[in-house]
Amino acid sequence: MKLLLAFSAILFIWHAPLVSAIPADVQQIVVDYMNRFRESFAVALPVSNMNAIVYNASLEKKISTCTVAEHAGKDHRVIFFDSLNLDKGPDTDGDIDSRRAETVMDPNNHHDDVEPYRRTVNPLNAGIGCIILRKPCPYPGQPRNAVDKATAMCFFGGPEIRKPLEGLKRGEPASQCPNGKSEISDYMCKA
Numbered sequence: 001m002k003l004l005l006a007f008s009a010i011l012f013i014w015h016a017p018l019v020s021a022i023p024a025d026v027q028q029i030v031v032d033y034m035n036r037f038r039e040s041f042a043v044a045l046p047v048s049n050m051n052a053i054v055y056n057a058s059l060e061k062k063i064s065t066c067t068v069a070e071h072a073g074k075d076h077r078v079i080f081f082d083s084l085n086l087d088k089g090p091d092t093d094g095d096i097d098s099r100r101a102e103t104v105m106d107p108n109n110h111h112d113d114v115e116p117y118r119r120t121v122n123p124l125n126a127g128i129g130c131i132i133l134r135k136p137c138p139y140p141g142q143p144r145n146a147v148d149k150a151t152a153m154c155f156f157g158g159p160e161i162r163k164p165l166e167g168l169k170r171g172e173p174a175s176q177c178p179n180g181k182s183e184i185s186d187y188m189c190k191a
């Protein structure tokens with residue numbers, strides 16, 4: 001009996017998921033943060049077909065190890081975060097001027113930092129689902145012992161595309177919305 005208990009305990013630990021769900025209020029913070037960023041990008045460039053995104057729990061993924069997280073991060077619709085306490089950080093990330101927007105668009109810009117922005121402002125994204133990594137994982141391409149680690153991952157939903165900015169149309173914000181304008185923004189489309 002004791003042996004069986006010990007064995008179940010080991011199995012339980014073995015199966016303990018690396019991830020936990022995020023609370024509903026944090027889901028809303030993430031969605032608002034992303035939409036503020038996407039809206040200001042749409043105005044700055046400008047972009048005519050930027051969708052406003054919604055929280056979609058079916059996009060959350062069960063990540064079992066950091067190796068799996070790193071593999072999942074190769075998808076063009078995944079971003080990593082230090083923390084999902086986005087409302088507590090400096091409130092300047094959403095301030096995008098047209099110069100910064102063009103930097104994100106520049107195909108010759110291969111800076112590491114720019115790729116997550118491209119994924120975030122993909123106009124065709126329709127939803128987002130996020131998870132907390134209970135054991136922080138190194139950012140993709142970073143060594144295991146890196147000091148800065150990711151504690152959260154978000155997965156965008158939308159059409160499969162090869163590159164994040166492939167479906168972007170320039171022009172007057174929200175002037176090319178197949179499903180009409182978003183209810184939350186005059187500058188974004190309903191997904």
Ligand SMILES: *[C@@H]1O[C@H](CO)[C@@H](O)[C@H](O)[C@H]1NC(C)=O
Pocket residue numbers: 056058059126127157158
């Ligand atoms: C949520 O995401 C799933 C998977 O991409 C998709 O099939 C579904 O339509 C989305 N739901 C909403 C409400 O957008």
